[in-house]
Amino acid sequence: MFPTPLLHLAKKSPIGIFINARVLRDQMKREAFAENEQLRQALRYISQNTTLPPRQRAHAQLQLTTMHAHTRSTQFKNRCIVGGKGRGVFRDFRMGRYQFRLNALAGNLPGVKKASW
Numbered sequence: 001m002f003p004t005p006l007l008h009l010a011k012k013s014p015i016g017i018f019i020n021a022r023v024l025r026d027q028m029k030r031e032a033f034a035e036n037e038q039l040r041q042a043l044r045y046i047s048q049n050t051t052l053p054p055r056q057r058a059h060a061q062l063q064l065t066t067m068h069a070h071t072r073s074t075q076f077k078n079r080c081i082v083g084g085k086g087r088g089v090f091r092d093f094r095m096g097r098y099q100f101r102l103n104a105l106a107g108n109l110p111g112v113k114k115a116s117w
Helices: 023-046 054-066 098-108
Strands: none
Touching: 023 054
């Protein structure tokens, strides 16, 4: 298998957990979104404002469509930061079900304990 071009960028994420290429790609998408969020919101406001002239609205819409796809919030996916799984991820902890269970039982998650009734 050939090495992924994203793997040479970082072995650890900014939060300090080992990651794979999918998690790194997701992190890059989130950073691109954060950088362009205000510009995108301004352009969306201009393009949807009916009091502005149609030419100005069309120009804002054109700028929106030419922006990179990673600047949209729909492009990133909640992934497990430990294993990189894309399904069964708890949003609050950003961990998959199994990793959440292991970390909760080990006491690594504050405020989480095994239920008993």
